[in-house]
Amino acid sequence: MNQKLKNQNGIAHPLVLVAVVGAVLIIGFVGYRVSQSGKTRSNQTSVAPQKKTKIKPIDSTVTEAKKTPKDEKSAIAGTFVQQNNVAWPAGQKEGYVGLNAGNAAASDVSKVEWYLVNTATSDLRHTADSSSVGNLFQYNWSLEGLPAGTYRWVVRVYDTNGKFSFALNNEGNPYLDQMITQVETLGTVAGTFVQQNDITWPRGQREIYIGLNAGNGMDVSKVEWYINSLEADALAHSVTRPAAGNLYQFNWNVQGLASGKYRVQVKVYDTNGNYQLVKNNNGNTYLDTNIVN
Known part of the structure; x- marks a missing residue:
C-alpha cells in the first residue's frame, strides 16, 4: 500500500478504512436489490393473468328469440272441430268455427279470440271467456250477404297466465279455411242508393243520411x-215504412266517430222475407261514405 495511505505505525489511515467499508456496504446493498428484483420477476411470471370480462351493451344481448321465447306460449293445444276447407251448404245462413282445448279443462282457458284474416290485416270478430259446452269453444258467424269464396280463420287460445297458442287444423296448420258456396234466394225488390258511391260529407257534420229508392x-x-259488416251486431237501423213514396232513409248520427271511410250495406226485404242488397251507382252492393270530423 502507498506510504501516504499509512500512518507511522504502518496502519492504514482511518479515512481509507472508512472509504473501504462504505464501498463494501454499497456493493452489498446493490447485490441485495438485484437479487430481490430477480425474485420479484420470478414471482410475477408464475402467477396466471386474470381474465377480464368483456362488457356488452344491454341492447346487444336482446334478440328476437329472447323477446318472444317459445316457452312463453300457452301450453293449451287447441284443435279445430271442422276439417280444413269445409264448404257450407248452399242456402245456409250461419256457419261456425269450433275448437277443442285438448286435454285442458275449460277452467284452464281464460279466453279465446277468433280472427278473420281475408285481408292484409287480421280482424278480431269474436271473443269468448267461457266454453259453449265442456272444453268446446264455438263462434257462430253470419254467412248472409257474403260473396262465395274461401274465408280464413285464425284462433288464439289463452291460458290463465295470459299466454296464448294458435288452434291447429287437421293438417297441423294454425288456421281454418271455410268456403261459402251458398246461393241465396233473392228478394223480388231491388233498391238503389240515392247518393253517389264514395261520397265525402262536410267536415264536422253531425248527422248524415243514407237514402235509397226501392219498390213502390x-x-x-x-x-x-x-255498417262495415252484415253481421247482426252491425245492424245500425231498421224501418218498415218509407220516408216518402218509395224513398227509405236512415239519419245517421256520426258525432264522435273517427274520421275515415265507412261501408254501408242495406237489405231490402220483400213480403216473403227474402231480400236483396241495395246497389250503388257502380252496381256494387254497398255505399262507401267518408266522414271528416
Whole structure:
C-alpha cells in the first residue's frame, strides 16, 4: 500500500478504512436489490393473468328469440272441430268455427279470440271467456250477404297466465279455411242508393243520411242498414215504412266517430222475407261514405 495511505505505525489511515467499508456496504446493498428484483420477476411470471370480462351493451344481448321465447306460449293445444276447407251448404245462413282445448279443462282457458284474416290485416270478430259446452269453444258467424269464396280463420287460445297458442287444423296448420258456396234466394225488390258511391260529407257534420229508392212501398216489408259488416251486431237501423213514396232513409248520427271511410250495406226485404242488397251507382252492393270530423 502507498506510504501516504499509512500512518507511522504502518496502519492504514482511518479515512481509507472508512472509504473501504462504505464501498463494501454499497456493493452489498446493490447485490441485495438485484437479487430481490430477480425474485420479484420470478414471482410475477408464475402467477396466471386474470381474465377480464368483456362488457356488452344491454341492447346487444336482446334478440328476437329472447323477446318472444317459445316457452312463453300457452301450453293449451287447441284443435279445430271442422276439417280444413269445409264448404257450407248452399242456402245456409250461419256457419261456425269450433275448437277443442285438448286435454285442458275449460277452467284452464281464460279466453279465446277468433280472427278473420281475408285481408292484409287480421280482424278480431269474436271473443269468448267461457266454453259453449265442456272444453268446446264455438263462434257462430253470419254467412248472409257474403260473396262465395274461401274465408280464413285464425284462433288464439289463452291460458290463465295470459299466454296464448294458435288452434291447429287437421293438417297441423294454425288456421281454418271455410268456403261459402251458398246461393241465396233473392228478394223480388231491388233498391238503389240515392247518393253517389264514395261520397265525402262536410267536415264536422253531425248527422248524415243514407237514402235509397226501392219498390213502390207496398212490396217492401223491411229495410235494414248495416255498417262495415252484415253481421247482426252491425245492424245500425231498421224501418218498415218509407220516408216518402218509395224513398227509405236512415239519419245517421256520426258525432264522435273517427274520421275515415265507412261501408254501408242495406237489405231490402220483400213480403216473403227474402231480400236483396241495395246497389250503388257502380252496381256494387254497398255505399262507401267518408266522414271528416
